[in-house]
Amino acid sequence: MEITKSLMLELYEKMLLNRIVEEEMAKLVIEKKIFGALHLGIGHEALSVGATLPMRKDDYLVFSHRGVGHSLTKGIPPSQIVGEFMGRSIGCSKGKGGVHLSDYSRGVLGISGSQGGNFVIAAGAGLRAKMKGTDQVAMCFFGEGTSNRGPFHEGVNMAAVWKLPVIFVCENDTYSFSTHQKQVMLIDNVADRAASYGIPGVVVDGNDVLAVYQAVNQAVERARAGEGPTIIEGKTYRWCGHHEFEDGTKYRDKAEIEAWKQKCPIIRVEKQLINYGTATKKELKQIEEQVKENIQKELELANNSPVPKPEELFTDVYANPEVFQRGISL
Amino acid sequence: MREITYAEALNEALREEMERDDTVFIMGQDVGKFGGIFGVTKGLYEKFGQKRVRDTPLSESAIIGGAVGAAAAGGMRPVCELMLADFVGVCVDEIYNKAGKWKYMHGGTPDISIVVRAPMGAKGGGGSEHSQCPEALFMHGTGLKMLVPSTPYDAKGLLKGAIRDNDPVVFFEHKLLYVLKGQVPADDYLVPIGKAAVRKEGTDVTILAYSLMVHKAIEAALTLEEQGISAEVIDLRSLIPLDLETIFTSVAKTGRVVIAHEANKRGGMGAEISAVISEQCFKELKGPIARVAAPDVPIPFSPDLEQLYLPNAEKIITGVKLVLEK
Ligand SMILES: Cc1ncc(C[n+]2csc(CCOP(=O)(O)OP(=O)(O)O)c2C)c(N)n1
Numbered sequence: 095m096e097i098t099k100s101l102m103l104e105l106y107e108k109m110l111l112n113r114i115v116e117e118e119m120a121k122l123v124i125e126k127k128i129f130g131a132l133h134l135g136i137g138h139e140a141l142s143v144g145a146t147l148p149m150r151k152d153d154y155l156v157f158s159h160r161g162v163g164h165s166l167t168k169g170i171p172p173s174q175i176v177g178e179f180m181g182r183s184i185g186c187s188k189g190k191g192g193v194h195l196s197d198y199s200r201g202v203l204g205i206s207g208s209q210g211g212n213f214v215i216a217a218g219a220g221l222r223a224k225m226k227g228t229d230q231v232a233m234c235f236f237g238e239g240t241s242n243r244g245p246f247h248e249g250v251n252m253a254a255v256w257k258l259p260v261i262f263v264c265e266n267d268t269y270s271f272s273t274h275q276k277q278v279m280l281i282d283n284v285a286d287r288a289a290s291y292g293i294p295g296v297v298v299d300g301n302d303v304l305a306v307y308q309a310v311n312q313a314v315e316r317a318r319a320g321e322g323p324t325i326i327e328g329k330t331y332r333w334c335g336h337h338e339f340e341d342g343t344k345y346r347d348k349a350e351i352e353a354w355k356q357k358c359p360i361i362r363v364e365k366q367l368i369n370y371g372t373a374t375k376k377e378l379k380q381i382e383e384q385v386k387e388n389i390q391k392e393l394e395l396a397n398n399s400p401v402p403k404p405e406e407l408f409t410d411v412y413a414n415p416e417v418f419q420r421g422i423s424l
Numbered sequence: 425m426r427e428i429t430y431a432e433a434l435n436e437a438l439r440e441e442m443e444r445d446d447t448v449f450i451m452g453q454d455v456g457k458f459g460g461i462f463g464v465t466k467g468l469y470e471k472f473g474q475k476r477v478r479d480t481p482l483s484e485s486a487i488i489g490g491a492v493g494a495a496a497a498g499g500m501r502p503v504c505e506l507m508l509a510d511f512v513g514v515c516v517d518e519i520y521n522k523a524g525k526w527k528y529m530h531g532g533t534p535d536i537s538i539v540v541r542a543p544m545g546a547k548g549g550g551g552s553e554h555s556q557c558p559e560a561l562f563m564h565g566t567g568l569k570m571l572v573p574s575t576p577y578d579a580k581g582l583l584k585g586a587i588r589d590n591d592p593v594v595f596f597e598h599k600l601l602y603v604l605k606g607q608v609p610a611d612d613y614l615v616p617i618g619k620a621a622v623r624k625e626g627t628d629v630t631i632l633a634y635s636l637m638v639h640k641a642i643e644a645a646l647t648l649e650e651q652g653i654s655a656e657v658i659d660l661r662s663l664i665p666l667d668l669e670t671i672f673t674s675v676a677k678t679g680r681v682v683i684a685h686e687a688n689k690r691g692g693m694g695a696e697i698s699a700v701i702s703e704q705c706f707k708e709l710k711g712p713i714a715r716v717a718a719p720d721v722p723i724p725f726s727p728d729l730e731q732l733y734l735p736n737a738e739k740i741i742t743g744v745k746l747v748l749e750k
Contacts, residue, residue, distance in 0.1 A: 129727050130549025181549065181726030192551040208514050209482055209551025242481035243514070270482055272458035278481035345458055401728040412719050415630030420719065421689065 097304060099372050103381065104301050105147060106367060109139040109360045110385045112163035118393060119162070119179060123338045129396070130192050135160040136352070136387030138265055138332040138360035143167050144306030145233065145263045145326070148314050154201045154232035155220035157210045161205055165195045166234060168202050172388075173395035186400035188406065201230075209240040213249030213262070220323070231259040231317040233310075238269020238327075241284045250323065254291040259317035261310060264327040265288045265300065271336045272345035285327035286400050293323050300318025301359040304366070326421055330359075349407070429663065431602040433576035434464045434541075437583035438503065440612060441452060442472055445501065448587055449476040451487050452505030452541075461507055462543055462602045484511055486517035490538060492592075494527055496534035501587055509544035509596060521593035524567035535590040536567075539583070545598040545636055545686055546634040546734055546744050551725035557635075557687035559663055562594050563696055569593045570664040574638040576606035578661055581615030598636040598686075611647045622668035622674070628658035629744050632659040632671065632697060637684045637735065644740035655744060663693060671697070672705055679710035682743040686735055689717035711750035716743040 135142050142163025143222050149155065149168065157164045165175050170186050178185030178195055186197045187204075197202040203219060208210045215236030221320040240246070241264060246320040254261040264284045268275050279289070287363045288295025296313070306328050313324035331354035335342035342351070367373040413416050428436070428638050440449045441527050449472075450465060456479040459466035469477040484506065491502035506512065512519060518532050546555035562570050569591050573579040575681040578695040579597065586593040623638060624645050633641040638659040660666065675681055681701060694715035701713060716735050724730055 130551065130725065142639075159575065178725075185726075189726040190552075190724045190729070192549060192721075194551060194553075194725070207551065208511050211513065239482045241485045244483070244485050270453075271461075272454045273479055277479055332608075402724075402726050402731055404729075406726075407729045407732050408719065409720060409722060412502070420721075 095307060102304075102363065102367055102372060103126060106360070107385060108147065108167050108362050109303065109363065111137045111172070111389070112143055112166055114385060114389055115138045115166060115176065116162055118282050118389060119176060120332060120334070120338060122176070122180065125359040128256045130179075131160040131209060131337040131339065132338045133193070135163045135332070137354065137359070138267065138300070138384065140303035140306050141263065141265045141300050141328045141330055144303040144329070145235070145310045146283055147274070148307060148311040149201075149231070149233055152201055153230050154216070154223070155233065156203050156216045156219065157205055157235040157266070158209070158212065158237055158240065159193055159205060160197055160237070161193075161235070161255060163239065165197070165202055168201050170185060170195065170197045170202060171231065171401075172392035176393060177396035177399050180396055182396060182399035182416070183402045184396055185408075188410070189402045190406070208259045210243030210245045212236055214252075216260050216262070217249040217253045217258055220253055220260040221256065222378065223259050225258070229259075229318045231261060231314055233261045233263060237270060238264055238266040238275055239273065239278070239282050240266070241287070242278055244338045244422055245269055250291050250293075250325065253323040254293045257320060257322035260323040261313045261399050262323060262325045263310065264325065266327050266329050267332045269332070269336075269346065269361060285325045285329055288325040295325045295327070297329070300330035301357050301362060303363050350413055363400065425607040427605045427630050428576060428608050429466050429578045429602065430579050430597070430604045430606070431462055433580035433606075433608045434583055434597065434649050435466055435468070436608070437580045437587070438465065438468060440550060441584055441587045442468065442476060446503045446641065447499050448503065449478065449492060450503050450505065451478045451480050452499040453480055453482060453507050455479060459507060462599070464541070464602075464673050466688040467713055474614055483696040484515040485518055488515040489522060492522045492526060495537045496676045501537050502553065503539045503541060503587060505539065505721055506569045508554055509542035510557055512552050512558050512561065513544060514516060516561065519562065519568070519592070519594065522654055523699045524582045536592045537590045539593045540741055541583075541594055541595045541597060543599045544729055545600060546723060548730065549573045549727050550723070550726060552722040555723045555730075556561060557596070557685065559596055560687060560692045563663060563693060567592065568664060568720060569662070569749045570596070571617065571662050572596045572634040574601065574635050576604060576608045576657045578615050578621075579722045580608055581725075582617065583662065584612070585614045588614075596635065600636055607678050615661070618665040618667055620661055620670040621659045622656065622670065623659050624655070624657040626654040626678065627680055628654045629682060629747060630656045630658060630674040630678045631684060631740065632660060632742065633659050633661065633684040634693075635686070637686055640735065641740055643737040647737065647741060653704045653744065653748065654691045659673065663694055666697070666700070668700065668704070671701065675701055675705045676720045679708055681709070682740065682747055683713065684716040684743070687718060688720045690720045692717050711747055715738050716744040
């Protein structure tokens with residue numbers, strides 16, 4: 095496929111948006127405006143953006159705990175994402191989910207808090223598309239650590255044997271919390287497991303947004319054509335701790351972290367844009383200014399949003415609210 | 425005795441039992457060099473090595489199922505750490521069906537001498553899948569024991585007992601208790617499994633609680649005392665087996681009962697305990713039993729809603745007044 099200037103600029107803009115929103119969220123943790131665990135995807139942007147952008151608005155997205163970038167790229171406004179993490183009513187899950195971001199008008203189905211629940215749910219979304227005869231696809235993001243859970247096998251195998259339109263995207267950042275991949279797997283590539291399901295497995299440089307975009311795009315086309323699922327694995331690195339309660343230096347070398355920062359996916363695309371003469375520094379600066387301005391407005395929206403009303407505690411439990419029995423409430 | 429935290433007390437129990445018995449070993453995620461996400465296994469990897477302090481893949485079925493297999497195959501005493509109690513959801517088969525039934529349905533031969541440690545409870549902003557207290561799930565199970573210590577002293581004494589026990593023990597630790605300090609002997613001791621503790625004596629009403637809720641119940645009882653109401657607070661410590669004797673003795677004295685737990689009410693611990701009391705102490709009861717528990721909704725993320733959701737001392741006081749009026 096052809097890589098146009100507008101596509102490259104869009105990737106660049108979305109990656110910047112992803113990065114800056116997450117940097118702002120890290121500050122909100124320090125200000126105690128974001129509670130609970132925040133798992134930043136800083137460093138992963140080529141995957142969160144490059145693999146989400148090939149999707150249509152009506153395609154299904156299931157991601158992991160590191161899902162801010164994917165949600166932004168799928169079009170959820172930053173105010174609704176940040177607001178969700180702040181527990182405000184503007185949040186895309188009404189402040190009831192926190193890390194459980196969702197937006198059913200944009201195909202964002204959510205995340206499984208117990209790691210690994212995502213594989214089978216994505217297979218189910220693919221099953222729905224297939225049964226309805228639409229050409230939608232489902233995209234399932236996961237970490238290499240989570241690929242060791244049983245539902246990986248069950249979800250991928252079922253998607254393979256039924257030729258479901260699912261793309262399984264592994265964001266391999268080598269560490270599952272403090273645990274190095276080598277401690278828990280004897281193979282280097284999660285994508286190699288595809289062979290045992292009879293489907294394609296593709297490994298890409300997960301910091302090269304163009305490579306990610308192209309590989310995923312191909313898998314999406316294959317899925318839309320009814321040829322079934324693909325596993326795509328991007329090698330990348332998380333710059334921060336597993337979550338914002340720890341900084342990731344207890345089990346990783348500072349030198350290793352620094353070396354990966356040198357491979358920043360955003361600087362990489364910036365250089366490509368400028369070196370190929372596709373865009374000027376000035377153009378890129380303008381994009382950055384716009385992104386920042388927009389984020390400030392969105393943050394304000396989140397910050398000004400009220401907390402959920404007390405009665406919200408008791409809504410949304412059942413489709414038919416009359417089923418809900420509040421009982422004696424003390 | 426000296427003052428140490430609940431997490432340190434658990435760490436000591438593990439260390440002492442591993443020194444005493446080389447069939448004891450640990451399995452879990454990030455329990456090795458990292459020391460576990462709440463620091464409970466700190467230093468054990470350095471002391472006992474990776475053979476006995478095993479970092480596992482992110483594979484809960486394999487952690488618990490592997491423990492059951494190692495125990496059943498003969499004489500091993502694995503202690504498993506689930507990163508959070510919520511994740512029992514992905515290994516219920518291994519706990520509920522394997523650990524709890526493998527002995528009975530194989531004619532009593534294998535001892536499933538395993539411990540499953542799991543940090544439970546809401547600590548602010550954990551949301552629906554990272555804050556739960558799932559003890560009621562296992563209350564309905566068979567063949568399991570279940571412990572819920574509320575103090576550092578009990579944490580150490582009960583964990584040591586659980587490790588030596590020949591039956592599978594589910595051991596729930598409330599996340600907010602890890603930093604709680606208390607007096608703990610530096611040497612070997614056991615807290616008997618199946619014995620409740622009377623934390624405060626009283627004559628008007630019995631409050632039954634466990635884990636973090638014991639502290640809320642004591643807080644409530646102290647406030648009630650100022651208002652002239654004498655509440656007895658019982659820390660159950662062990663849910664399976666339940667210390668019926670201590671419960672019944674107290675009910676005979678007060679005739680009024682409030683049961684407090686953090687998990688939601690329907691089908692919760694309160695339902696079972698209240699059923700047992702009405703079956704066996706109906707004549708001693710002066711009125712209906714009250715359950716102070718969370719509403720039957722998933723735990724909301726928003727910290728404001730979470731506060732509304734959680735039972736606390738104030739709600740226990742309301743419960744006590746309710747049973748005293750009736
Ligand atoms: C069933 C289950 N076990 C453990 C956890 C705790 N946990 C959350 S994320 C995580 C590590 C996941 O690693 P990986 O899949 O590689 O993704 P990454 O964090 O590297 O993006 C763990 C152990 C969980 N949420 N669910």
